Amino acid sequence: xxDTQAKARGxxxxxxxxxxxxxxxxxxxxxxxxxxxxAKRLKQQEERLTMLDRKTQTHNRPHLARAAELEAPHQKAxxxxxxxxxxxxLRGLELEGKAMSSAVAxxxxxxxxxxxxxxxxxxxxxxxxxxxxxxxxxxxxTSFDVLVDHSDVGAGWATETDPSSxxxxxxxxxxxIPLHELSALPKASQRLLDxxxxxxxxxxxxxxxxxxxxxEAAAFINGNGVDKPTGMLTHPTVDNDxxxxxxxxYVATGVAGDFDGGEAVIDLVYALGAQYRANASFVxxxxxxxxxxxxxxxxxxxxxxxxxxxGEPARLLGYPVLIAEDMPDVAVDAMAVAFGDFNAGxxxxxxxxxxxxxxPFSAKPHVLFYATKRVGGDVSDFAAIKLLxxxxx
Numbered sequence: 001x002x003d004t005q006a007k008a009r010g011x012x013x014x015x016x017x018x019x020x021x022x023x024x025x026x027x028x029x030x031x032x033x034x035x036x037x038x039a040k041r042l043k044q045q046e047e048r049l050t051m052l053d054r055k056t057q058t059h060n061r062p063h064l065a066r067a068a069e070l071e072a073p074h075q076k077a078x079x080x081x082x083x084x085x086x087x088x089x090l091r092g093l094e095l096e097g098k099a100m101s102s103a104v105a106x107x108x109x110x111x112x113x114x115x116x117x118x119x120x121x122x123x124x125x126x127x128x129x130x131x132x133x134x135x136x137x138x139x140x141x142t143s144f145d146v147l148v149d150h151s152d153v154g155a156g157w158a159t160e161t162d163p164s165s166x167x168x169x170x171x172x173x174x175x176x177i178p179l180h181e182l183s184a185l186p187k188a189s190q191r192l193l194d195x196x197x198x199x200x201x202x203x204x205x206x207x208x209x210x211x212x213x214x215x216e217a218a219a220f221i222n223g224n225g226v227d228k229p230t231g232m233l234t235h236p237t238v239d240n241d242x243x244x245x246x247x248x249x250y251v252a253t254g255v256a257g258d259f260d261g262g263e264a265v266i267d268l269v270y271a272l273g274a275q276y277r278a279n280a281s282f283v284x285x286x287x288x289x290x291x292x293x294x295x296x297x298x299x300x301x302x303x304x305x306x307x308x309x310x311g312e313p314a315r316l317l318g319y320p321v322l323i324a325e326d327m328p329d330v331a332v333d334a335m336a337v338a339f340g341d342f343n344a345g346x347x348x349x350x351x352x353x354x355x356x357x358x359x360p361f362s363a364k365p366h367v368l369f370y371a372t373k374r375v376g377g378d379v380s381d382f383a384a385i386k387l388l389x390x391x392x393x
Contacts, residue, residue, distance in 0.1 A: 117352075117354050119201075119202075119205045119209075120205050120208055120212070120354060123205070123206075123213060124209060124213050124216065128217065128322065128323050128325060129213065129216055129220060130217070130220040130221065130232065130283065130322070130324065130342055130377075131216060131217075131220065131348055132322060133283075133322055133342040133343060134220070134342045134343060134345075134346040134348050134377070135342075135343045135344070135348065136347075136348045137347065137348070138349075138350055138351065138352045139179070139349050139350070140351065142179055142374075143176050143177060143178045143349075143376070144176075144179070144347070144349035144376065145174055145175065145176050145177070146176075146177065146347055146380040147172055147174055147175075148173045148174075148380065148381060149172050149173075175347075175378060175379075175380055177229075177347060177349045177376045177377065177380075178376050179349060179350065179351060179374040179375060179376040180227050180228050180229065180375065180376055181227075181372050181373070181374055182228075182372065182373045182374070182375050183372045183373075184211040184370075184371045185369070185370055185371075186203075186204065186207040186208065186211075186369050187367060187368045187369065188200075188203070188366060188367055188369075189366050189367070190360065190365055190366070193367060204356070204369060204371075208371045212373060215228075216375065216377075217324060217325075217326050218326045219231060220232065220326075221233055221324060221326045221327060222234060222326060223377070229348075229375065229376050229377030229378065230377065230379070231377075232248070232338065232379055232385065233328075233338075233387075235247065235379055235382070236248070237249070237250050237387060237389070239252070239393070240271045240386060245382055245383070246382060248379070248382060248387055249271060249386050249387070250386065250387040250388065250389040251264060251267045251268045251386065251388055251389065252264070252389045252390075252391050252392060252393050253388065253389065253390050253391065255390070255392065256332045256333070256390070256391055257330060257331050257332040257333075257390050257391075258390065259291070259292075259295060259390075261295070261298075262295040262303045264388060265292070265295065265303060265337075268337065268339050268386055268387075268388045269319070269339060271386045272339060272340055272341075272384075272386050273383060273384075276340060276344060276345075276383070276384045278341075279341045279343060279344070280319055280339060280340055280341050281319060281320045281321065281322055281339070281341075281342060282320070282322065282337060282338070282339050283321075283322045283324050283337070283338040283342070284323065284327050284336060284337045284338070285324060285325045285327040285329065285336070286323055286325060287329050287330065288327065288329065288330050288336045288337060289323055291330055292304055292337075303316060303317055304321075305318075319339070332390065332391060333391040334389070334390050335387040335388070335389055336388065336390055337387065337388035338386070338387050338388075339385075339386050339387075339388070340384045340385035340386055341381075341384045341385075342384070342385065344380070344384040345379060345382075345383075345384030345385040346377065346378070346379055346385070347377065347380040348375065349376045349377065350373065350374060350375040350376070351373070351374040351375075353373075354371060354372075355372050355373075356369055356370070356371045357369070357370040357371075357372075
């Protein structure tokens with residue numbers, strides 16, 4: 001074979017560009033047909049299920065799966081986002097109310113749907129925290145200002161002929177309560193999230209509520225105000241006889257680390273102004289409550305009396321008691337008991353939205369859920385709260 005013939009035969013062996021394109025188009029067409037055939041076969045197989053099989057499967061589904069078929073569109077969209085990160089439903093969904101809208105933040109955060117957010121809030125309010133008796137306000141700003149008028153207008157008796165003299169002018173103090181970010185980072189495996197029987201919303205609400213409740217309760221009592229609320233007990237304290245605004249007044253028991261009968265508790269009640277006593281409550285932990293339950297007055301009657309009506313809680317000197325485990329134990333010079341009108345004396349400010357960011361990458365094979373809430377707290381009326389100091393002075 002000559003060189004010219006070999007070169008001609010080699011050129012014929014290499015397909016031209018149009019031939020290659022045609023071959024590729026044929027392959028794609030056949031592959032699409034193959035996919036279509038598989039989908040058709042799967043659909044036919046699913047349709048072969050008898051009505052009895054369908055009823056049996058429906059009957060055996062967990063309650064959550066049946067409820068999911070009837071859940072609201074916003075709940076379906078939020079559930080899909082938690083399980084798989086699918087945000088298509090959230091993008092096109094408008095929820096009622098500005099605070100509970102499905103707005104997407106620049107960092108990819110999504111607001112929890114109203115039903116889930118409400119379940120978390122109910123758990124927070126039912127825990128043993130000052131939140132249960134404090135003034136709780138919901139704001140859209142980064143801080144909340146409380147204006148307090150704690151002075152009085154001057155007055156005097158005037159005569160018919162003498163000119164009236166100038167009297168004192170009331171003063172208004174401004175207390176600023178900044179909002180801080182409270183966060184939780186629960187996680188679950190993707191396999192667990194894929195399980196349709198797993199109550200993803202219930203799990204997430206319980207984990208976040210538990211974390212937030214414990215963190216809030218501790219901060220409202222002992223928080224230092226740095227990236228957290230300012231706790232009630234972190235403010236300066238002075239003997240109630242020398243009390244001034246900006247401090248919390250205390251009554252001493254007269255015995256270091258113990259009670260001297262029940263007289264100190266009675267003194268604590270009447271150290272509080274009469275305008276606050278009508279709505280006042282005691283706050284203490286379980287150990288202190290156990291010690292107070294044993295106290296008696298001079299006639300041998302217990303200071304802590306059981307409720308007269310069915311279901312009514314026991315009261316200390318006629319006032320309700322909030323058990324807050326973050327209060328200190330009875331010890332030398334410990335401020336273990338607080339008494340006051342906390343609705344006037346302590347303010348909790350919070351934003352109404354709870355945001356959840358889904359992170360499937362940082363802890364594979366687990367999925368992290370970064371939940372954040374903005375909340376702050378501080379004493380708003382220093383005259384409305386008094387403390388019992390377990391010391392001699």
